[in-house]
Amino acid sequence: MSKYEQPKCDCGTSLIFVAEEGREVCYYIKKDGTKGRQIDVRSSALCGADWLECPKCKNCYDTDMRLMPPNVDKFLRGEIR
Numbered sequence: 001m002s003k004y005e006q007p008k009c010d011c012g013t014s015l016i017f018v019a020e021e022g023r024e025v026c027y028y029i030k031k032d033g034t035k036g037r038q039i040d041v042r043s044s045a046l047c048g049a050d051w052l053e054c055p056k057c058k059n060c061y062d063t064d065m066r067l068m069p070p071n072v073d074k075f076l077r078g079e080i081r
């Protein structure tokens with residue numbers, strides 16, 4: 001099985017996870033691919049979905065999750081939005 005790598009933007013910056021929780025709550029993604037600590041809370045346009053965002057160039061990507069050993073969901077980068 002290939003080694004896990006944190007999702008990165010095309011510019012090389014590590015992506016952050018933005019969760020739609022009534023407001024937009026931003027989280028780091030840890031090296032092991034799981035959700036890290038909260039970075040920021042922003043007002044929301046209520047789009048009702050989660051996504052990955054580049055803190056540098058603001059590119060947004062779909063969130064993809066994969067169950068990997070030891071049975072934890074890890075973040076992967078989906079399609080660019």
Ligand SMILES: [Zn+2]
Pocket residue numbers: 009010011012013054055056057058059
């Ligand atoms: Zn970027």
